[in-house]
Amino acid sequence: MSQIIESTAARIRETVHSATTGLVEREQLAELMVLAAVAREHLLIVGPPGTAKSAVVRRVAAALGGRYFEYLLGRFTEPAELFGPVDLRKLREGTVETDVAGMLPEAEVAFLDEVFLGSTAILNTLLGVLNERRFRRGHTDLPCPLRVCIGAANALPEDESLAAFADRFLLHLFIDPVPDHRLEAMLTGGWQADQAKVTHFADLTDIDLLGGEVARVNMDEARGALANAIRKLRGAGLSLSDRRIVKTQRLIAAATVLAGRQTATEADLWPIFYVLPTREAQTSAQEVLRDSLVSAANPTLRAAVEHATLQPVSRATRLVEAARSCLHEQDTPSMRTIAEALLREIDANFTPRSLPEELAVERARLIERTHTDS
Template structure:
């Protein structure tokens, strides 16, 4: 298999991974994307929201799909380091050796989920920081290198304690998980019943941790130059809107953009990939909405492009009604002809600048409508 074929196969598996990750859960596409981006980039994420929104279930499913060693724990202010990192080996201690029994604990996990992470006390916090940043657990005078690849954390709040600032900053991806809207409750009940009845068995792995590491290497081969200037402009916009982005997070944002491109099956970033910033820039709970609004205004996201196409479609339908009511040689037909050719040029530009199949299909369909309408105008004008 050639290198190009190998990359293509790897990206296909990544698409299968995110598709299977979100399969049992209704309305949790964003959460699946955040977790996948964190894993591809070898970073950590925090999901902020009320309990019962599938946060831990998605983290566990992600680990199952990777056949990764998984660790899960709920933190309280009374959680002792030994609960996470393993108890002291009493037998070894009697023999003068300081050692922990880490089997099944955080130091042996590749993917971990820590619920209510901001309840961590100082003793746990100090150890967590080094594990997240350096992948090293400092235990007394011993340094233990840990295999942790990504930590998925959860909390029902954004921390306001200065002591937790460093921990919060280590979690590159941040996402506000909201309860499902009323229009999805019907699907939610069906999905919940299917899960409870065992319709979804433990999933078979679709990627290995070795392949995830290959994807992580591929991350740094993504061409970011097409979006660099716009990214710099966005950082300026965020600052002007009162959202300071640290130098560290500015640099880390590149990993999020590259990860988004890989998930979309590309080795070159496009404007759409800048939407990944919605998971990197927010700090306070209000920032999530503010960042999303800014990005939708500044970035030609798929949603924005489709809305633009829909506006053109409505205008064309209006022109079609006017044309069909017009008599032959009606001078207004020349104005409709002019506007339709302008719309066709605009659509062509949209289609040429996008590699999204849905957008290209919409443009193609609408262009066909315009051609038919132009032909009808020409017949009425006897041209």
């Protein structure tokens, strides 16, 4: 079974890579979608408009297949726009049932933009869909095949009732515009992204296969490490609810199977970073948990690990992979632009003394390529 898990995780890795081609700095969003789907949890994305949130979700959903539902909520959105209209034929017979054909209750992957703008009626119904995977409205009571729901917003809500709803999304990702040293890569990738084709290396059956293995993961070693990490967070004034702490175990187990293993270790502890509900808490946790996450690694979810831990090793691994991929491309102006952007990113993150040897080799090759082509 371990070989099946490993090969399935590798297919998912290729799918994520294909889906994020040209979408710079958004790999961690795609990877967290996969992590959430395998763990049967949900993801909240918080960031300004125009940061490719929707583009990433659509491309990953398209790559995995299955029934997809997307909606932009507003103050005047009616429940029927998400869940379906009342079945008029049955209403005439005295039964209030909802026609859910093609609507959210039938979706396997869902994306709700501006999710906090939904009315109380919408959010209350959504709670049942998210928590229990059941849709209840009137006489209608249906199981939902939902693997993962991705909510998006420009900011976290201040209203207490909405904050409670936000807490139902176990994973929180805060994204920003692409940084200066990656602007050239963003421009090049954005120019090519519309023409890029997503290759279907994996699908929802692979997600389900790994999801079925989550409950079988041996958590004995990781459980103690998780408890120690929680104590460190509490000592720094960063608290998590008991419910979120318990559910974090599912994320750690999901990370384990996505790494191709069946026994969780301290290397799989990193999802706890994304369970912290605010940007400020996550920023503080990176320092508090630095020693606890020093061994964090995942070959399938590299960008998510790097973003969570800020560890030089995970960042160097991604840059080595990106450099080698670039060097395999044909000599074109766009390839040279990407190579120059990679050199800027390497130099922005490492000094000559801290530069890992493997990355130093690829940096030298990039310099040689750009100088030769010029």
